Amino acid sequence: MILTGLAVGAVLGIVMQRGRFCVTGMLRDIFLQKTWRSLVALFIVISVHAVGIAALTSLGIISPTYSNFAPIAVIGGGFLFGLGIILAGGCASGTWFRSAEGLIGSWIALIFYALSAAAMQTGALNWLNVGLKSYDTPLTTLPATFGVSAWFFAVPLAIGTALATRHFLATEKKPVRLNVPFWKRPLHLYTAGALIGLIGVIAWPLSAAAGRNSGLGITGPTGGLVNFTVTGDLERVDWGVMLVLGLLIGAFAAAKATGEFRLRVPDAKTATRAVGGGSMMGVGAALAGGCTVGNGMVQTALFSYQGWIALLFIALGVGVGAKLWLKPAATPAAPQTYTTEESITPVSAEDKVLSPGFAVATGAVTLRTAPRVKKARPLGEGRWALDQMGAVCPFPLIEAKDVIATLEPGEELVIDFDCTQGTETIPQWAADNGHDVTDFHTTGDATWQITIRKG
Template identity: 80%
Template sequence: MILTGLAVGAVLGVVMQRGRFCVTGMLRDIFLQRSWRTIVALFIVISVHALGVAALTSAGVIAPKENAFAPLAVTVGGFVFGLGIILAGGCASGTWFRSAEGLIGSWIALVFYALSASAMQTGALNWLNVGMKSVDSGLTTLPATFGVSAWFFAVPLAVGTALAARHYLATEKKAARLDVPLWKRPLHLYTAGALVGLIGVIAWPLSAAAGRNSGLGITGPTGNVANFIVTGDVERVDWGVMLVLGLFIGAFAAAKATGEFRLRVPDATTATRAVIGGSMMGVGAALAGGCTVGNGMVQTALFSYQGWVALLFIALGVGAGAKIWLKPAAAPAPAPTSAEDAVLDTTPLTPAFQVATGAVALKTAPRVTKAQPIAEGRYALDQMGAVCPFPLIETRDVLNSLETGEELVIDFDCTQGTETIPQWAAENGHDVTDFHATGDASWQITIRKG
């Protein structure tokens, strides 16, 4: 029965890869772009999941376990996890499917995520995990606290989410798309959210049938992968382990089939951040009792205190990490001007500034920008090798320095950028004049400032 985990994981990997479905980016948008549009996709997952789990529970098909809320572990763990996913460049599931796209930086983050999660579960850091979770509030879920059915929470959440999705869909600016066959086009984020929620519902009875009373989960299974590799204990290979392995396989198949797989080696800074971020992810998720999937999608759908408080503190960690680490690079300093380089401009000054006959002035220095001029009013920005969200951050920063009507040509190889960059351009009144693939997992987009 555990092989059903492999199948569910493969479908999940395809959906997440094609939908660019990463909760880190959704939370990050709140702080970097002041936009709540993408986070609605997470609430779609939670709503579909909540309705489905409530139906399965009411029918007696499943009996979800109610996790006790350990406030110290959940708040600290959630915040540390939020910081970690900013450094690692993706949440737990995002790190798995980005690894399948060939990002070696994500491989590094995944290894340290697995090792630190394993250390918290059964290894050298287990004392920290047990100690912080010993502070138990006795609370489990909102329905249990108020003595009502989960339907009283699931239905209002679903209605509110549907209204929010309707609003954003009605006001969504049409973004430029790559000229590729329909089957190669990414899924709309809201479609992906609905599918992830549905997959989460299906996961419950299949996982329970295999002896694992839980739904989707990433951190526990990832730690179990490391435990199995180190100890050879086959009992660690459960339905959840099959799920994450299937996620990788499905995402790899999707990326390979659509030309979005290519090995990409990180620079030293990105690799270092991946080590630190991956380690923080494992520690934080273990303390909080789950990641953006286990807490942010599953426990929230059960309306547990753990799930919603963890999601809040993950968001706060993402906000703090974004403020600290997600900044555009500084523009290059202007070259020093020597006496020989100073060219006198003998063009007469305008009357408003003319103070003496024969007055002269130095020519205005050329504008300093991180982009390279390639023609009059046209600049090139090389973001090959930059991990998301840096291609968008740099694009936004450079465009702010250009004049209306000038163009910026951006080369990038961040898969998520194929959606975020043209969508940002559309929402901010800029025109995309060209958008095409330049090879496997590499693209070029030209934006005219509006």
């Protein structure tokens, strides 16, 4: 029966990869883009999941168990996990499927996430895990506290989510999409959310039938995979371990089939952040009792205190991490200063242009000036090039926003990038802010070029 975990994981990996479904980006958008639109996709997952679990429980098909709420572990672990996923560039499931896209930085984050999770479960950090979780309360779930059925929470949540979905779909500005065959087009984030919710509902009885009374989960199985690798104990290979392996396989198949797989080597800064972020993810998720899947999708659907409070503090950790680490690169230093005599240059007949978009007055002399746009390369005629190849998300968007702010209306910025999530976030940002996408195409496997005209 554990092989059903491999099949469920493969489908989950395909949906997550094609939907660019990463909770880190959803939470990050609240702080960087000042929008809750993408977070609605997570609430779609939770709502579908909550209704499905309530139905399965009412029918006696599953019998979920609930952990007591351990405030210090959940709050501290959730916040640490939120900081970690900013450094690592993705949440637990996001790190798995981005590894499948060929991002070696995600491989590094995944390795340290797995090692630290295993250390918390059975290794050198187990004392910390057990110690902090010993400070618990009798609180388990909201339905248990109020003595009512889970339906009293599942139905209002589903209705509220449906209304929010309708609002954002009605007000969403349609971005320019890649001109590719339909089967290569990404899933709408809300569609992906609904599918992931359904997968989560299906996963629970299959997992329970294999002797694992739980639904989707990433951190426990990831740590279990390390423990199996080290000990060779086959009992460590359960339905959850097969789930994460299937996720990797499914995401790789999806990325390879759509031309979105390519090995991408990180620079030293990104690699260092991946080590720290991955380690923080493993420790934080183990303390909190789950990651953005285990807590943010499953425990929230059970309306447990652990799930909702962990999600809140993960979001706060993301907000602090975004403030600390997600900033545009420093503007290159200005050219050396000139003496008064040096700053005056005779104008030759051949030298009639100072910089693109600036005509030179006819006369005897002109003044040397620093380039107006310092991060982008001039292409002439009011066009600029921004090279973001190798930059992990969300940095291509962060840098694009920074450069666009320095352009004049009507000028164009040509951006080369290889961050898969940027294929959705960059054109959507352009549409939301009144800029025009005049060209958007692939330039090779997992490489794209988009041209934005400032509005």
